[in-house]
Amino acid sequence: xxxxxxxxxxxxxxxxxxxxxxxxxxxxxxxxxxxxxxxxxxxxxxxxxxxxxxxxxxxxxxxxxxxxxxxxxxxxxxxxxxxxxxxxxxxxxxxxxxxxxxxxxxxxxxxxxxxxxxxxxxxxxxxxxxxxxxxxxxxx
Numbered sequence: 001x002x003x004x005x006x007x008x009x010x011x012x013x014x015x016x017x018x019x020x021x022x023x024x025x026x027x028x029x030x031x032x033x034x035x036x037x038x039x040x041x042x043x044x045x046x047x048x049x050x051x052x053x054x055x056x057x058x059x060x061x062x063x064x065x066x067x068x069x070x071x072x073x074x075x076x077x078x079x080x081x082x083x084x085x086x087x088x089x090x091x092x093x094x095x096x097x098x099x100x101x102x103x104x105x106x107x108x109x110x111x112x113x114x115x116x117x118x119x120x121x122x123x124x125x126x127x128x129x130x131x132x133x134x135x136x137x138x139x140x
Contacts (some may be wrong), residue, residue, distance in 0.1 A: 061095060097122050098119065098122055101115060101118050101122065102115075
């Protein structure tokens with residue numbers, strides 16, 4: 001065999017090995033990059049889940065969500081209505097004031113903030129009435 005041909009085959013072999021080496025390195029680099037993206041995404045999802053769990057646990061322990069709707073973050077009319085109905089009917093009162101406020105809100109006559117303010121005022125008035133009734137019972 002000719003020395004020139006042998007040298008040519010050796011050079012071609014080295015070039016082929018270099019090309020294969022570059023292709024394999026590029027494939028492994030792409031796989032490594034994709035793997036880092038996947039692990040980063042999973043890590044962020046786990047951390048977000050843990051933070052949300054801690055938030056919900058704190059909310060549960062601190063007594064959050066009472067009187068608030070979980071979906072809108074607004075005032076839950078039904079829970080305040082039920083609590084005011086139970087307190088007002090315990091002492092023989094009526095819940096017509098709360099019903100009137102709810103009707104005004106449903107008709108759009110008053111805003112949500114005004115509804116909340118009036119409901120709080122109504123419950124405060126009911127509490128004062130209940131306290132007065134209790135004091136009258138104790139005096140008898």
